[in-house]
Amino acid sequence: MTTGERIKQKREEKGLTQSDLAKLAHYTDKTSISKIENAGDNITTKTAIRIANALNCDYRELFGWLDEHETPDMTIEEVNLIRRFIAYSNSISKQQQEILDKLGELSEEARDRIMNALDYEYQQEKAKAKS
Numbered sequence: 001m002t003t004g005e006r007i008k009q010k011r012e013e014k015g016l017t018q019s020d021l022a023k024l025a026h027y028t029d030k031t032s033i034s035k036i037e038n039a040g041d042n043i044t045t046k047t048a049i050r051i052a053n054a055l056n057c058d059y060r061e062l063f064g065w066l067d068e069h070e071t072p073d074m075t076i077e078e079v080n081l082i083r084r085f086i087a088y089s090n091s092i093s094k095q096q097q098e099i100l101d102k103l104g105e106l107s108e109e110a111r112d113r114i115m116n117a118l119d120y121e122y123q124q125e126k127a128k129a130k131s
Helices: 003-013 018-024 030-037 045-055 059-063 076-089 094-104 108-130
Strands: none
Touching (some): 003 045, 003 059, 045 059
């Protein structure tokens, strides 16, 4: 069974339509869910986490990494952190997400240099706004 098929199965077990799941996962319409369900195993972890959050299940279950009777080893705090991350990631622009993705691939030293430059530019903008 593919990841897309597991998502469809889980959605149907919950008695949800594609439209219902789209709303719960903050997609604009059921077309996105249809594409995800038909994507086979070509689904990103971010998408699986978003869908799992909407289906109230562990994303690893959607990938087939958990036996249906296995208890996930995530704490409630970890689940809530993932839910907050998903809510946040759905509210930022593509440009902001691209910046975060690139920052994540840099060394700590490089991130510090960028943060210093960002702080400098931020202070310059604030000073301009005051004058």
